Amino acid sequence: MVKAPHGFVELVVSGRVVVPEAELEERFSRSSGPGGQGVNTADSRVELTFDLAASSSIPEPMRARMLQRLDGRLVDGRITVSASEHRTQLANRRAARDxxxxxxxxxxxxxxxxxxxxxxxxxxxxxxxxxKRSRSEVKRGRGRFTE
Known part of the structure; x- marks a missing residue:
């Protein structure tokens, strides 16, 4: 991840491909699980959405390959990842981005x-x-004795 000038984090997919913060969309909601009294008030669950089909930061041949491989996960060309395993929104944002x-x-x-x-x-x-020949000999030796 690369720190952007405005304080948010860009996603580094590979050496040549970096997804800018502007192409990511975050939604926050209440999370289930641990958190005590704060679990009912804090919007710590994060849904991170990326529009892969419309992204200008990914080269066309790579985008086509990614669209094909992620076909089962995409909804209208968009991939969504959610994270709610941490108590804080910031930690869940990091987990979703990772x-x-x-x-x-x-x-x-x-x-x-x-x-x-x-x-x-x-x-x-x-x-x-x-x-095969030696195995055959072993098996032939297991036959009945006839004296």
Whole structure:
């Protein structure tokens, strides 16, 4: 995360991709769970939304890949992450941003190189056949004795 001049934090997805604060939308609501008397008054739950489909900070080929990979999580091209595990709003904001950064980073990684098919070596074929022969001998030795 990079500290922006106005005090908020930008999301660093990769070395070239930084999501500015202006493209993030936060909503706050009351959180369930621990918090004592303050749980009924403080809006500590955070919903962080990012419009991936309309983002200008992500290059087009990467955005297309991210949209495809996150298809099940997106609603109208927007991804939403919520955090309510901490008592304070600030800690939940950090947790939501960390989670969103991780999701975007994972979706942005390029696909692995395609596997090149290989053939078994002669030695590996011979070892396999020898193991089959020796296993067969073991099993044949378990037969009934006929004296």
């Amino acid at each position: 989670r969103l950064t991780e999701i975007l980073r994972e979706a942005a990684t390029p696909p692995p190189a395609p596997r090149r098919p290989t053939r078994p070596t002669r030695g590996s074929k011979e070892r396999r056949l020898q193991a």
